[in-house]
Amino acid sequence: MSHYPRPILELISQFTRLPGIGPKTAERLVIHLAGRPKPDLAAFARALENLAGNLVTCKECGTYAEKNPCGICGNTQRDRQLICVVAKPQDLLAIERTGDFPGRYHVLGGVFNPLEGVLLEQLRAAPLVERIRRDHVREVILAFNIDVAGEGTALAIKQLLQPFTSAKTLKITKLARGLPMGSDVEYADEVTLSNALQGRREV
């Protein structure tokens, strides 16, 4: 690789810093880019600069946005007293795509992981408490991944919000567990089936 001209080497090193991009993939991408017309490269560079210059973090919910507050937090039609807590902006967008959620969001910016030193202090937990107090939030929906880290985060948040729940001013809920769309009962794993049984609903 060291035989490449310097501009190629430099761009390869930029690409290898991206998650999941190894040296070989980076080399392939950069060689592809080297063969593209110069205006294409300039457009790519501009898009990167735009990301640096025009993207902000919403002070309310913590998601990526073009303006502050973001479109959702700035929308007075959205229920202030219903907050869906997610780990990252992508999760917010996944829920927003359903078109079924009338409330607001709160992006934690990660999951509770004491083994790697990520405590609630490292996440956007204090601003959540502040919003609950300020807006008299009546329900917080925890929408974390269904895994150990997600469960741990839910527990930590539940403990943190205990003053509100014991005062009966706040309800904490989590996303339902069960069989995903299109699944076969025959092939579902035990935990999913067990969750689906426990969460059964009247028809």
Place this chain on the structure above:
Amino acid sequence: MSHYPRPILELISQFTRLPGIGPKTAERLVIHLAGRPKPDLAAFARALENLAGNLVTCKECGTYAEKNPCGICGNTQRDRQLICVVAKPQDLLAIERTGDFPGRYHVLGGVFNPLEGVLLEQLRAAPLVERIRRDHVREVILAFNIDVAGEGTALAIKQLLQPFTSAKTLKITKLARGLPMGSDVEYADEVTLSNALQGRREV
């Protein structure tokens, strides 16, 4: 995806234009970049602009270089009368890494593929003929991939250079075929073994 802020969407669309990067991967990369410090993004953008501004195609051999002619073509120590023909710059670099080749290179810029409209006219074949005539080249080594396209390209080049070979001024050779380093005879495929047998050498 359409719920993302515009700067994110624009950069995602730039990434999806790269080979092997789908919308989901592009989204993941851009979200990662959105969380990186702004100077990092600026450095990435600069590296892209550098590629557009500082990379040239060597007029002699056709590889990517910082100057024209490239370091290899500008090196008077390298044998002008021995040319290794490769399909793309990456192949040139692979051979250069062996440190075993004293001659020069010629990058065709692709392989002969009449079904997709790639004839010798679309490749850098005419400049090769010109170099052979000008420098009285005595040997051309064809270093193409061992596949149908590589064989076809070798045949087409052989035909093109027929005037030189029949005048006995030029010899055309190709890379040896055989068992790669570290291989087991037991597990080698038939074609490789058959090539290894045909190309056997005295010990």
